[in-house]
Amino acid sequence: MNYVNLVKIAKNALLRNKFRAFLTMLGIIIGVASVIAMLAIGQGSKKSIQDQMSSMGSNLVFIMPGSQQRGGVMMGNSSSQSLKLEDMEAIRQQCQNISAVSPEVRTSGQVVFGNENWPTSIYGANAEYLGIKKFAVESGRVFTEREITSLAKVCLVGQTIVEKIFPKGMDPIGQTIRFKNIPMKIIGVLSDKGENSFGQDQDDLMIAPYTTVQRRFLAIDYIQGIYASAASEEKTDAAIAELQQVMRKQHKIAKPEDDDFRVMSQSELVKTFTSISDILTTLLGAIAGISLLVGGIGIMNIMYVSVTERTREIGLRMSIGGKGRDILMQFLIESTLLSVVGGVIGILFGYLISAVVGSLMGWPVVIMTQSVVVSFFVCSAIGIFFGWYPAKKAAGLNPIDALRYE
Amino acid sequence: MKNTIIEVTNLKKDFQVGDMTVHALKGINLKIQQGEFVAIMGASGSGKSTMLNILGCLDKPSAGDYKLDGISVAELTRNELAELRNAKLGFVFQSYNLLSRTSALENVELPLFYNDKVKSKERRERAIAALESVGLADRMHHMPNQLSGGQQQRVAIARSLVNDPVVILADEATGNLDTRTSYEIMELFQRLNSDKGKTIVFVTHEADIARLTSRNIIFRDGWVIKEQMVAERLSAADQLKLLPVGDHEA
Numbered sequence: 001m002n003y004v005n006l007v008k009i010a011k012n013a014l015l016r017n018k019f020r021a022f023l024t025m026l027g028i029i030i031g032v033a034s035v036i037a038m039l040a041i042g043q044g045s046k047k048s049i050q051d052q053m054s055s056m057g058s059n060l061v062f063i064m065p066g067s068q069q070r071g072g073v074m075m076g077n078s079s080s081q082s083l084k085l086e087d088m089e090a091i092r093q094q095c096q097n098i099s100a101v102s103p104e105v106r107t108s109g110q111v112v113f114g115n116e117n118w119p120t121s122i123y124g125a126n127a128e129y130l131g132i133k134k135f136a137v138e139s140g141r142v143f144t145e146r147e148i149t150s151l152a153k154v155c156l157v158g159q160t161i162v163e164k165i166f167p168k169g170m171d172p173i174g175q176t177i178r179f180k181n182i183p184m185k186i187i188g189v190l191s192d193k194g195e196n197s198f199g200q201d202q203d204d205l206m207i208a209p210y211t212t213v214q215r216r217f218l219a220i221d222y223i224q225g226i227y228a229s230a231a232s233e234e235k236t237d238a239a240i241a242e243l244q245q246v247m248r249k250q251h252k253i254a255k256p257e258d259d260d261f262r263v264m265s266q267s268e269l270v271k272t273f274t275s276i277s278d279i280l281t282t283l284l285g286a287i288a289g290i291s292l293l294v295g296g297i298g299i300m301n302i303m304y305v306s307v308t309e310r311t312r313e314i315g316l317r318m319s320i321g322g323k324g325r326d327i328l329m330q331f332l333i334e335s336t337l338l339s340v341v342g343g344v345i346g347i348l349f350g351y352l353i354s355a356v357v358g359s360l361m362g363w364p365v366v367i368m369t370q371s372v373v374v375s376f377f378v379c380s381a382i383g384i385f386f387g388w389y390p391a392k393k394a395a396g397l398n399p400i401d402a403l404r405y406e
Numbered sequence: 407m408k409n410t411i412i413e414v415t416n417l418k419k420d421f422q423v424g425d426m427t428v429h430a431l432k433g434i435n436l437k438i439q440q441g442e443f444v445a446i447m448g449a450s451g452s453g454k455s456t457m458l459n460i461l462g463c464l465d466k467p468s469a470g471d472y473k474l475d476g477i478s479v480a481e482l483t484r485n486e487l488a489e490l491r492n493a494k495l496g497f498v499f500q501s502y503n504l505l506s507r508t509s510a511l512e513n514v515e516l517p518l519f520y521n522d523k524v525k526s527k528e529r530r531e532r533a534i535a536a537l538e539s540v541g542l543a544d545r546m547h548h549m550p551n552q553l554s555g556g557q558q559q560r561v562a563i564a565r566s567l568v569n570d571p572v573v574i575l576a577d578e579a580t581g582n583l584d585t586r587t588s589y590e591i592m593e594l595f596q597r598l599n600s601d602k603g604k605t606i607v608f609v610t611h612e613a614d615i616a617r618l619t620s621r622n623i624i625f626r627d628g629w630v631i632k633e634q635m636v637a638e639r640l641s642a643a644d645q646l647k648l649l650p651v652g653d654h655e656a
Contacts, residue, residue, distance in 0.1 A: 002522050005519045005520075005522075008519070009519055012508065012512065016505070016506065016507040016508060017507075312503060313503075313505060315503075316499075316503045316505075316516075317516070317520075318464075318488065319462065319464060319491060319497050320491065320492060320497065320516060320517040320520065320565070320569075321488050321489065321491045321492020321493070321517055321520040321521070321569075322488060322520050323484070323485045323488040323489075323520075324484060324485070324488075325485070326488075326520060399464045400459050400464050400465055403464075403499065403503070
């Protein structure tokens with residue numbers, strides 16, 4: 001039996017019942033389209049996290065206060081006051097793999113200009129902070145060393161603050177705004193950075209000398225974090241090790257378990273978030289995969305009914321010379337055609353849905369060639385797998401009984 | 407001397423029904439020569455359907471021998487039987503067994519799909535020729551539900567002719583048709599028999615249909631009880647003229 005003929009026979013058989021063929025394919029179409037769209041959305045979010053993270057500086061390393069023991073009582077991470085300015089100075093002097101380092105102190109409050117106000121956060125840092133966190137100055141200048149030592153009431157503001165409290169067209173530089181009732185002179189405006197992948201506005205902030213924030217706003221002498229740049233991305237791991245060493249020496253800690261600080265890097269954060277995104281993608285993909293499986297069972301169901309319904313046709317085909325193998329192949333090709341054609345339509349729909357979701361919701365989507373190729377082959381496999389049992393049943397019919405079947 | 411197309415020797419067929427053995431055929435001997443038009447007659451349960459299934463290579467005998475065009479059928483496998491059916495046999499059924507929503511032409515082409523040697527162009531040409539020979543050249547692209555019963559049976563006959571079989575097996579082929587249409591179909595069979603020399607085996611229980619054939623073989627209880635040449639063979643065309651006018655189907 002030649003396969004061209006078999007494919008023609010199967011194609012004709014399907015075309016005789018177009019609507020039913022379409023409904024059968026629908027399960028596969030939906031399954032494949034959802035697999036592709038879900039994976040595309042999952043991959044897109046992963047990629048956007050990676051992009052955002054690296055835009056924040058891929059060689060960023062930072063130290064957060066860790067849990068601390070005070071007279072045998074464990075203190076939580078946030079209340080910890082273990083980081084000091086001396087730690088930062090020690091890092092600056094002793095770490096060879098660090099190119100820049102800055103303390104960080106922060107607080108939030110209402111910023112007021114004229115009769116406008118806006119809730120925001122103020123970050124206290126040194127001049128290197130901007131380079132470490134990839135902030136750029138659009139206009140104006142960064143504060144000087146003298147302004148740091150003199151607790152100067154100067155600050156840089158992000159674009160959001162400019163938009164919210166200043167009238168359109170007004171140059172904020174040189175203006176004095178009030179934050180927690182303390183007048184602060186604006187000496188610079190940061191350039192636009194947009195939202196990060198968690199929807200956080202990276203332009204909604206003020207940056208001031210850390211001394212100013214420490215003394216004038218918080219009245220503390222410790223710092224809340226240390227931000228540093230590794231000399232290069234490759235040296236990040238070495239920098240982390242060095243930082244841990246220096247910090248343990250500073251804090252007189254013998255065992256790593258007793259650390260009262262945590263050293264983290266941007267690349268580690270990226271790993272954490274991409275692994276979350278991977279789990280999500282897997283979940284979405286699995287759900288979509290189940291719908292594909294249900295689609296496959298739909299094919300099996302229809303093929304099974306079809307064999308019973310077409311018993312006389314099978315009998316006739318056998319009586320005019322169709323062999324068991326021909327009948328088997330005909331039904332297998334029918335189910336495979338259904339699933340493959342459904343798969344191709346599903347792939348097109350998957351692209352369409354991804355594009356629509358991407359532009360409508362503003363979500364990034366990345367369609368992976370693998371997911372397209374894999375779902376196509378899965379479809380074909382489904383067609384063969386779920387078509388096999390009904391086809392086997394058809395091929396095993398006795399022609400005499402099949403011809404007499406009512 | 408004409409070839410013997412069908413030669414059945416001491417053929418028996420048993421069926422197992424529960425723990426009982428039913429002897430459907432108890433020792434049949436018959437010979438059918440090329441160009442014969444044979445009617446196999448008998449009441450239901452006489453074994454004539456079992457005989458037809460065996461003659462049609464759809465079933466194998468329990469004992470005895472059956473030679474179709476010189477080939478002994480008993481030793482063949484299921485696949486070889488299928489090939490034999492495709493090459494040597496044409497079937498016409500009581501209920502036509504046409505594929506629905508498939509044009510007359512495609513229905514007629516069907517047996518040739520299972521023959522690798524026939525290419526698609528030749529397949530189409532042969533199907534058209536077969537349809538022309540049954541007088542349906544103008545209905546080629548009609549679907550079965552657009553055709554009358556008689557026309558559907560003509561399509562089925564064209565389908566049985568398309569592979570140029572050595573014998574056409576018809577199973578109550580006029581059973582679903584009214585008298586006039588039955589005679590029209592019989593006229594076609596007679597014409598195929600006399601003009602083209604087709605060998606036809608026609609199973610029926612209607613005596614007046616049997617009188618249109620050349621030889622009658624009568625079955626009862628698994629035996630051939632009577633075998634006779636038709637003495638005054640009637641012509642279906644003449645019988646048609648005797649029917650009252652006005653009931654011709656449209």
